[in-house]
Amino acid sequence: MKPRNRDKLYIYNRDNKECFFCGKKLKFKQITLDHLLPLSKGGTNDIFNLVTSCKKCNKIKGNSILKGIDKIILELFMQAVKDNKIIGKGLNIDNNTLKEQLLEIDRIEDITDKFIFQSDNMRFYVKNNKVVKVVYLGGLK
Ligand SMILES: [Zn+2]
Structure with missing residues (x-):
């Protein structure tokens, strides 16, 4: 199940329209959503498990789990x-x-x-x- 658009917009605004990882300013259409706890490790589409990410950072992060x-x-x-x-x-x-x-x-x-x-x-x-x-x-x- 994909996050709904309304959730995506909320996350984008919550994250100050920036990539959570590198801080790059992003247009809404440029963003991807990264799962903090990856789907493959039991993560969900809950809004608090999703952050705004540029494509590059999302790719680099992949299925790894951040510290903290x-x-x-x-x-x-x-x-x-x-x-x-x-x-x-x-x-x-x-x-x-x-x-x-x-x-x-x-x-x-x-x-x-x-x-x-x-x-x-x-x-x-x-x-x-x-x-x-x-x-x-x-x-x-
Ligand atoms: Zn980034």
């Missing part, structure tokens, strides 16, 4: 939360409450199989830019 990828993905995810790009699916909490909870996230629990983000007392399973499952870890603040 967790931190980068976490930052991009938090940005997506702030931009109201991450919503719930099949949850019985409304999106405003969910957003408040998501803003508490401070770490990535797992990226190998699916994206799992975590705050002090909650764990969020994210797929296709949607929170599909929330686990309460106990201990109310």
